[in-house]
Amino acid sequence: MKTIIGNWKMHLGIRESIAHARGVLRSVMGHEVLPEIVICPSFTALSEVRKVLVRTRVALGAQTMGTERFGAFTGDVSVAQLDDAGCGFVIIGHSERRAMNGESDAVVNAKMKLIAQTSLVPILCVGESKESRVAGKAEEFVAQQLGAALRGVTLTKASRLVVAYEPIWAIDTGVSATPADAVAMHGVIREALRTIGVGAAVQVLYGGSVDGANAYSFLREPGIDGVLVGGASVKIHEFEAIVNAGRDVMIAQNV
Numbered sequence: 256m257k258t259i260i261g262n263w264k265m266h267l268g269i270r271e272s273i274a275h276a277r278g279v280l281r282s283v284m285g286h287e288v289l290p291e292i293v294i295c296p297s298f299t300a301l302s303e304v305r306k307v308l309v310r311t312r313v314a315l316g317a318q319t320m321g322t323e324r325f326g327a328f329t330g331d332v333s334v335a336q337l338d339d340a341g342c343g344f345v346i347i348g349h350s351e352r353r354a355m356n357g358e359s360d361a362v363v364n365a366k367m368k369l370i371a372q373t374s375l376v377p378i379l380c381v382g383e384s385k386e387s388r389v390a391g392k393a394e395e396f397v398a399q400q401l402g403a404a405l406r407g408v409t410l411t412k413a414s415r416l417v418v419a420y421e422p423i424w425a426i427d428t429g430v431s432a433t434p435a436d437a438v439a440m441h442g443v444i445r446e447a448l449r450t451i452g453v454g455a456a457v458q459v460l461y462g463g464s465v466d467g468a469n470a471y472s473f474l475r476e477p478g479i480d481g482v483l484v485g486g487a488s489v490k491i492h493e494f495e496a497i498v499n500a501g502r503d504v505m506i507a508q509n510v
């Protein structure tokens with residue numbers, strides 16, 4: 256099984272989101288073999304998109320969540336509220352939030368602790384900067400990020416963890432990592448998770464300038480369980496091509 260997640264970021268209003276979600280459904284209709292597909296609209300569109308996705312094979316996710324259970328936290332949305340809104344997934348620690356919204360390792364860790372007590376699946380994002388890669392410190396950096404995010408987090412065998420390797424320099428730049436670089440880092444991530452002793456079922460996805468043209472080259476790698484897609488996920492033909500690449504790989508490799 257491959258997993259394809261669309262992070263719509265701060266794109267699309269409610270009507271556009273409904274139309275786009277319908278477009279995603281149209282592109283998967285009639286196919287028996289399908290990757291797991293998750294779409295993550297803005298908060299404002301969650302409840303309307305949920306209605307579109309009811310009883311389909313496309314799941315709903317959120318782009319972030321707050322660090323508290325409930326209370327006087329203006330502007331925040333709790334994990335319970337996301338559950339209530341029909342989300343099965345939530346992106347945690349995206350590099351845009353780390354860079355622009357002050358989400359430190361401690362904040363990411365607090366969110367992971369909260370989500371571990373729910374049935375939502377965290378999509379935990381990690382990834383190094385260009386400087387870190389040039390300095391040869393990328394692997395160390397990513398392993399450290401994972402350790403910090405998961406410190407004291409209890410994930411049982413029954414829980415599921417999605418880790419998305421998204422090198423910062425590849426996000427929204429049109430310059431993706433090479434599949435070989437991604438595979439190498441995915442190996443580092445799996446090893447780090449083993450060392451930490453994560454018991455959960457883990458999938459490791461690649462994200463960063465994935466589009467319809469390069470998706471197959473990532474998805475065909477056995478070490479890459481799927482892709483987390485930003486810009487191309489709000490373009491229906493691109494997203495459809497990425498989903499089709501996932502199907503092609505699943506059929507060709509019987510995975």
Ligand code: 13P
Nearest residue numbers: 262426427463464485486
């Ligand atoms: P792009 O696909 O636009 O590079 O964004 C990747 C990303 O940040 C997904 O979370």
